[in-house]
Amino acid sequence: MFPQRLDSPLAYDIAKALIDGFNRHYRLFRAESSRAKHRFETADWHGQQRAQRERIEFYDLRVNEAVARLEKEFKAGDQPMDVWHQIKLHFIGLLVNHHQPELAESFFNSVTTKILHRAYFQNDFIFVRPAISTEYIEPRGAPHFRAYYPTHEGLADTVERVIEDYALLGTFANKRRDAERVAAAILGRFHQVKLRANFQLQVLSGLFYRNKGAYLVGKIINGFVELPFALPILHDRKGHFYVDAALFGEDDLQMLFSFARAYFMVDMEVPSAFVQFLRSLMPRKPRAEIYNALGLAKQGKTLFYRDFLSHLNYSSDKFRIAPGIKGMVMLVFDLPSFPYVFKVIKDYYPPQKETTREQIKGKYMLVKHHDRVGRMADTLEYSDVGFPLDRFEPDLVAELEKFAPSQVEIGDRDGNGEMELVLKHVYIERRMIPxxxxxxxxxxxxxxxxxxxxxxxxxxxxxxxxxxxxxxxxxxxxxxxxxxxxxxxxxxxxxxxxxxxxxxxxxxxxxxxxxxxxxxxxxxxxxxxxxxxxxxxxxxxxxxxxxxxxxxxxxxxxxxxxxxxxxxDAAFWQSHKERIQAGQMLDVFPYDEAQRFEHDGHAPYF
Ligand SMILES: Nc1ncnc2c1ncn2[C@@H]1O[C@H](COP(=O)(O)OP(=O)(O)OP(=O)(O)O)[C@@H](O)[C@H]1O
Known part of the structure; x- marks a missing residue:
């Protein structure tokens, strides 16, 4: 299939333009993420939220720029298949020593699928599967995690050093007190457990910023046991830092990284290394969701789709209308063996729903950009998704054709004898129990x-x-x-x-x-x-x-x-409205009140 020789200079130039487009994207993404530290240090909470919102747009902006450049400079859409084969090979070559190869591959897909015909959407031309390994990529700068080897007695000293090594500019209200609390909480977890020769703390080298918090994330290793932990660092009323809690275990970490929260800002040179580390803390969380939580939502989307296709190959159940009361504006279906739901906007709604497709999309977009405070599910948005028709319950097909005819096409799209049901637009989100x-x-x-x-x-x-x-x-x-x-x-x-x-x-x-x-x-x-x-x-x-x-x-x-x-009571709602209008931003923390340390008067802004 592949060419024997890479003899098209144009192919190289296009591949180079693509990697330049991605590098520009990641440079801007990383710069914005690393500025989160300064915004945290200076308590620029509105700035932090604005940056969180705006960063979501970066990807599409850069993809559109790259598409425009490829069309203008290289007439990319007119190039023959042979050239496109070579473009992919050149691109792989350019990734050999790259530090974000998986993201660059997805960027390549995003750009090329906007230019090429569907016939090209296969592994010879785009990255249906990844080509470059993300294992053992060593950063040029600081290593992605740091290991500390405390003794039993010296644990508080070590915790203090761990916190200091993040070099936050500003002062802690009482760093020693915080370190002792954290050390006591850790030792409480290892009560009557012998500390083994390999007892150590491993912490990711970047803090995780979101809203008014900075989170230190790592794991404690003792013998065969690995215990995930996270320390939320906040500002007290005087603007001094303090550690608000010590969170331990997979469940606490899952809450922190929930799909119902805004994305974190973290400075990562090798994001796949962060994902791998985080996966060791939350083995049940799909990699797609970890990438999402880190603000790399397009990578999350790519991985989700690969997981979905693989799940379809290895399952045999059928898509059905989701259990529960049917929606008036959304047609919702699921695959029982797969923990997500699919939502299609209907073409017709009952008269009490005075809305339009564009308005509904606008509301979903609003939620995506907003701080979801652990209470609003994140949605992945897909266009032109093909499903094997024979995996659909007939009443679901009938329902789709009746309520969303403009969104459904049935046919053999790829001419391979397999009937597909193609949805023009669909939201996908985690399934819950209504x-x-x-x-x-x-x-x-x-x-x-x-x-x-x-x-x-x-x-x-x-x-x-x-x-x-x-x-x-x-x-x-x-x-x-x-x-x-x-x-x-x-x-x-x-x-x-x-x-x-x-x-x-x-x-x-x-x-x-x-x-x-x-x-x-x-x-x-x-x-x-x-x-x-x-x-x-x-x-x-x-x-x-x-x-x-x-x-x-x-x-x-x-x-x-x-x-x-x-x-x-209207007064409750009104008072919140006035508080928000006055510019006050309340905290909604990803852990329970009972998990917080005592704070002699340093109560935050609940
Ligand atoms: N994430 C989910 N997990 C499980 N079931 C879901 C999920 N989202 C929706 N459903 C099911 O689909 C139904 C309709 O979904 P949704 O409320 O989003 O539609 P809607 O058309 O906006 O509803 P309404 O008629 O209230 O406006 C829900 O009542 C529920 O039974």
Missing amino acids: LNLYLQETFDLLAAPESPAVAKRARDQLEHAVAEYGNAIKDMVAANIFPGDMLWKNFGVTLNGKVVFYDYDEIEYITDCNFRRVPAPRNEEDEMSGEIWYSVGPKDVFPETFGPFLLGNDSVRKAFMAKHADLL
Whole structure:
């Protein structure tokens, strides 16, 4: 298949233009990420959030620049297959000593798939599979992690040194106290465990920045045991740094790196080395999601798609309509064996949904760019995705053809005798248990409990889910998000029991809403009228009217009113609106209040 000789100078020039385009992208991406340290040191929180948002756009901007250059300088789209074969080979050659080869390969794909016809979307021309290994790439600069070998007695000294080695500009309120706390927490984890000869701390060389936090991430190794840990470093009210908690174990780390949070800013020369290290801390987290969490979302998308194709090859179940109440604007389906859902925007919505495809896309985009505070699922957006038709349940095909005909094409697109169902546009996100179904399970158990223990467990689950639901809304409020449609069915429960929102089509900024009390009736007629008799503006919200929709079930009502009655009060929402308008930014930390160290008066801004 491949040419014997690399004899096209044009092919080399195009490959070189492609690698130059990628290098420019990564230089800018890395510079922006490394500036996060300065923004943290100077408490430039608004700047940090702005940078987090803006960095998401970098990739598409650079891809478009590269496409334009290739077309203008090289008429790339007109080059024959032979030249494109050579372009890929030259590009591989240019990656031999590259430090981000996997990202460069994806960049190559992003650019070339915009230029080439679908017939070229195969491994001879683009990187369907990676060509260059990412193992053992050694950075030119600082190594990607550092190892420290403390003794039992010297652990606090070592922790202090670990923190100092990040060279944050500024002062700690009490670094010794923090180091001793962390050392005590570590020794608590290794209580009555012999410290082995290999006892060591390994920490990634860059801090992870997000919103108002900087996170030190690493692992403790003792004998055969490896314990992941992370230390959140924050500012106290006086602007001094302090370590707020010591997080340990895979679950805590998963919370920190959740798909429902904004992406981190980290200065990485060899991102694959960071991913490999992080994977050793969270072996169950797909590499795609780790790349996403590091802000390398296109790489996440590439890897997700490869995982998906491989999963399809090694499974035989069928795509079906997702369990739960069907959406009015989204058609949602899943593959039972695969932990994600696929969402297509319908062509028709019921009259109460006054929206358009563009508006819905805008809302999803808003969420992607916003701080998702652990409460809004991230979505991957794909265009023109082909699925094998014979893997679809017939009623799902019928549903797609009925509600989203403009989005569906069925045919043998590649002329290889295999019928495909192609979706023009689809969002993909983590599958959760819809909260209405989760609650229904507890209702069923409570209605006919097998034993008192089962009844108690069901009651605890119900109370926990309702409390979490309110917490989810309050976290979103802190981040200036009004979910719009707060029905149970629009929230899901994750593996770790967190409640996360996923229905974005009615989302608004809190600061754009008018939170009002229902006015007192003017006369008896108003009072008796079943209709709304007062005038309602498009952005008016009446929190006291949420109750009847949400709290029909007595146990739910009791659990809700015990913790979250304030959500039914316009004053609660209004006060948050005013706080946000005054420029205050609340903290929503990726760990529980109970995990925080005591802070003699240094309470942060909860
Ligand atoms: N991430 C997910 N995990 C599991 N199920 C999901 C997920 N997202 C959506 N669903 C299922 O699909 C249904 C419809 O999804 P969604 O709420 O996004 O659609 P919608 O059209 O925006 O809804 P609405 O009619 O409330 O506006 C949900 O009620 C739920 O049952």
